[in-house]
Amino acid sequence: MKNTELAKRIKALRSRKGMSQEELAEVSQLSLRTIQRIEGGETEARGDTLQRLAKALNISPDELIDWAENEDRGFLVVLNLSALSFIAFPILGIVVPLALWMLKKDKIKYVNETGKKLLNFQISWCILASFFTIFPMIIQIFHIGGSLFRAFQVFNLGAIEAFILMVPILYSVNLAFIIVNTIRSYNFQKVYYKPAIPFLR
Template sequence: MEDSGLQKRVKDLRIKKGLSQEELADKTGLSLRTIQRIEHGESVPRGDTLKRLSIALQATPDDLIDWQVQEDKNVVKILSLSQLGFLAFPLLGIIIPLAIWILKKDKTKYVDSVGKSILNFQITWTIVLFALYVFFIANMIFHLQIIPLSMLSVLLIIGGLYLYNLIMIIRNTILVNKIKSVKYIPAIRFLS
């Protein structure tokens, strides 16, 4: 059985509460042998057993299991750089960071807050980009001439938008590397 540290936490909490294994067995309604197996790492409590132990030891199941949020700067850097997918296709700048955020937000420190900032910015950026595409296409098809635009000015506007996104990614990845707070602007708060 893999040693997850759970058996040590159960034993430490039992001793801290001044309980013997027999008393813990009585309080939980579990057998003495089950308590012994848990404390020796021969058995990992799940479901009802975990719930009974947490109630008897006046702890939450998370305290017993010890779901620690790890600090891994590399995951946050990968999350930040994953936005570069927008260069291939704008929606990839949302989809790739979203997948990493969903998988790591509860397991790695800073991923939740940085991920929300990234996603808010990338969603905003993508909406602006697609709105500009629609405006430029409508302007060409219907000859609206609301704003007289040449093909060069359209390319410069779109290119500038891409360049701004790239600069924000590079700037904030450097800040993540220095463990400083990131700032993506402008960003509509879709996730808070």
């Protein structure tokens, strides 16, 4: 659990109760500097310190810890599910998770690792999808002299069959990986997005 997550929870609870840092320090019998360091994410409340803070905020220590873990879990689920945007347009399956990953990669546990694996898979998937959909059309255009209209006219039956067959398979595989890894993230298990080219390490 990251110090910043617990720090946010303690600060939020203190503010909700209308307490200043000085008042929380007094009620919890901790030094003001300790409260400042905890809320600043410089140190993590443990043991007796956590017990005192929880008592002063009228909440159990487990609730403080569970809140931070649940926030982590919720964001990991959202990060994985954000890749479903590939259904609307393939590139969105990269752009949306990338934005979320950049936002929280250094702030929430497991986000950096999960985000890299997810993005590597989505980029690899887009390349593979392009190979089976866009590239055959480009080759066909060059083969018949550069006319897009003519390419559609003479697009051979084999290429059409490959397109019709591969697109549902590629989309189904991507969808399955996202769903399985969303469940794994919810259970704090490592995600498995393979095979993938390691663009992000």
